[in-house]
Amino acid sequence: MDLNSIYTEVIAEHNMSNHNKHHIEGADFIEKGHNPSCGDEIELELRIKNGIVEDGGFTGVGCAISQASTSIMIDLIRGKSVEEAKELIETFLGMIKREIKDEKELEVLEDAIALKNISNMPARVKCAVLAWHTLEESLKKAV
């Protein structure tokens, strides 16, 4: 297995930087997500105004994959519309499930592409998608 394809520098950096790991002032949407089987737990906070994700942050515990995935996701959706964010979720999950293989189509995911090869580690897929499913739940309420 090529560890280089999973534990990339992007992951290491996001895991260590913590720049999105904090509460969001005036957050309108707070959503908990958890993976009972591995103990990962996050709380995602979003401030959404006029259909735009103004800011996001998170707290919680988890492995490098889940922490980095959350942080990357927040960077990605900051400033995007709720609709765009929803599309990004779909694209991301499509990439993980290997339903979307076209590199071009994946470009919108930016840094999140670093998680493309997580399906080589079946036990870790849940870690990678936790944040995105949590966001999905959160945005359902944002409509």
Next chain:
Amino acid sequence: MDLNSIYTEVIAEHNMSNHNKHHIEGADFIEKGHNPSCGDEIELELRIKNGIVEDGGFTGVGCAISQASTSIMIDLIRGKSVEEAKELIETFLGMIKREIKDEKELEVLEDAIALKNISNMPARVKCAVLAWHTLEESLKKAV
């Protein structure tokens, strides 16, 4: 396996003759015996006077081995003292368990020697000993 050593003429005759299969008038001891696992059930009736087994008989259902064993046993103990009958039980069970191998010592069992090789059929041992255990229980009460 030598069937000849188990399904002997003695067994076939006792199984078919039914000469001990009847109620005993004035029976003082009536004891039920059963093998739940194979469904054999007998009811042993004894008339014991002054420490002597005057007569015996049985009713019930079961395989050739259990029926013949019961009938042979009754022939054997008829007219014997309770003490002698108890010793015969011990000798018979000793033979079945292969603890007594001395042919001479077994002679007292007469026709019951026909059951000597039943231990070659482990599943049928219970059938052979049913009557004798029932007699044992019955004689405990005869003291």
Next chain:
Amino acid sequence: MNKEIKKDFPILDQEIHGHRFTYLDSAATTQKPIAVLEAVNDYYKNYNANPHRGAYYLSEKSTEIYENTRTVVKEFIGAKNEKEIIFVKNATEAFNLLAHSYGMNFIKEGDEIVISVAEHHSNLVPWQQVAKAKGALLKYLYLDEEGIITEEEIANKITNKTKIVSVTHVSNVLGTIQPIKKIIEKAHSVGAVAFIDIAQSVPHMKIDVSQLDADAAVFSGHKMLAPMGIGVLYGKEELLEKMPPFMCGGDMIEYVTEQDTTFAELPNKFEGGTQNVEGAAGLTSAIQYLNEIGMDNVEQIEDELVSETLKRLEELPFVTVYGTKDTKKKSGVISFNVEGIHPHDVASILDSYGVAIRVGRHCAYPLLNYMGVNAGTCRVSFYIYNTMEDVEALIEGLKNTRKWLGYGSK
């Protein structure tokens, strides 16, 4: 065809007491083809690990093997999704799970549970226990002379008070196929749940639990070429969702604190403790083996054997066969008795000729009592590896039983 199949079963190629081995007890447990043994060896030599619990290669592999079996079983019996397939150790555990988790929680005083008089003890004693604990009534569907539950019984016994109906598809004593579709429909029409015991049908014919609309169905792997120690409880998702767990322990929980536990989702909720992955690997291989033969062919092989056996038994004046003689109404099981000879003696004598049959009351005492044969019956049961030589050996052996017990000369 069966001659070819037989070559895959090394155990059948041996002598017993100096005679060719004739195995006629597949309803008790079937023999295993080389492919199944190899699947088990392959598992232990290459992939063994505790599934679900490790983030390393072998643990992923063993999880994959285990979960793949769920998919294979789902497809084999026509379930709708994997959550409906729960692995247990045998059919008996599955019925106890249903009795404890559904019966003990949803049955109330005065309710009625309906089973048939042809049940195996494993679909009978658990319901007696529920009925006693809850003050419910356990009612029986009786059989006609062919051994089949009648329309009247179905119409009369299953009433508005009935909350659970649990019946066997194929009797392990008579081999008769019961009208389970009608029974399930009737159960649903009165608002009861319908459970079926397919331990004796799923190895022998194509089953579609969704089409039958059963709420739950139960079977054992060891009766269909798979190793011992694995069985299946199929349950409709909505049924399983409302049932509490049965075996509590590892892997069936979501969170555990000192005083509280929340449980995992289906199917894990019902699979506490380390599961039998080896058994799952073997079960997948067994189902693949059956699929390759084709369930139609399985049925046909057995039909031919049963027809021939029934014909030959009819020629023996001292043999009485129980239940229907119409092969369309029965599977590969025949019960009979030999006049004047107790079943246990028949078995012992046949054994000395290398012929293995089952005798007794077949874990179905109420049925044997109902049939009026408390001493039991002789039962022969066939599977895909049996051949006409086996039928021949049986018939020859039966002729000999009479001789040994003094009817005619040896």
Next chain:
Amino acid sequence: MNKEIKKDFPILDQEIHGHRFTYLDSAATTQKPIAVLEAVNDYYKNYNANPHRGAYYLSEKSTEIYENTRTVVKEFIGAKNEKEIIFVKNATEAFNLLAHSYGMNFIKEGDEIVISVAEHHSNLVPWQQVAKAKGALLKYLYLDEEGIITEEEIANKITNKTKIVSVTHVSNVLGTIQPIKKIIEKAHSVGAVAFIDIAQSVPHMKIDVSQLDADAAVFSGHKMLAPMGIGVLYGKEELLEKMPPFMCGGDMIEYVTEQDTTFAELPNKFEGGTQNVEGAAGLTSAIQYLNEIGMDNVEQIEDELVSETLKRLEELPFVTVYGTKDTKKKSGVISFNVEGIHPHDVASILDSYGVAIRVGRHCAYPLLNYMGVNAGTCRVSFYIYNTMEDVEALIEGLKNTRKWLGYGSK
């Protein structure tokens, strides 16, 4: 010695992700020696039949194999007679049996059940359920810094209200050996029954249940070289006698009528349904294999591996080991964490180097919470086939985990 032993385990002789395979998860399940696989194959190729149920040669043989295992187990754990040995599918079933059959019937409102905070969920969740159903109190024995239950805890928590004490002998998380003899004595002194979880001790050290005076003891075959799907409940005869059956079905009955059942004697009373004879054949072979090595040698092999591993881990400044470091107080299990790296990442990275360890909360959430490590730990566990090369691979792998996550260069 272990190098020789390793040759008997073909699974260990493979490459994983291009690296030598290092299996360090034997506390989850052990690998199987060729001898055990052969015992299973031998059973299926020569003797397979449903035991107890047939009066023919193979059925007698399979009964013999099955019952012989009872004797082998009895001797291995020092039980007094075969009736005290009940076969189950795994340790989890055994605890559920105890909880349902003993707990649900003998525990009353206000009674107390005492377990330790170091229990595996399978000796924890079932007692929560009993406590809830019966209005009893579930109390916990806590641990000192070494991970050992203290004298004070034993003295204070086990009181006249205590009716059941159920504790693990060796923790599956910390490997610490608990003072079970003292706990059993204290339990008996207040009139409580004492059950012990020997799932992590019986594979690794000589156990004598009679000498320990435990009322019941529980373990799984798959953690001691045997196949999956077989486990053991040991129970004192007088305890088992007064417990009602758990799984009802075939072979555990004496008589069954439509409305009533009388149950078979011990041990059959607790063994409903077709039993796992294959598993029994494998368990006998596994115990023979262990006896040939000698349990003293088993202990010594593990001691050496644990000592070396502890020594090497101490040299890694970024590793924290939990529980005692005194090898006399622990068995072949070590839990630790790597600073700044989540256990799941440690496992994934080690896996890429062919090193298989278990991470997470090890089915012992309350213990991990008590230890203050809700994210879990990394656990390595050894068995007779591990060698110093495995320790080396672990240490090298651990050094790499740090690099991959940005602590120092790759």
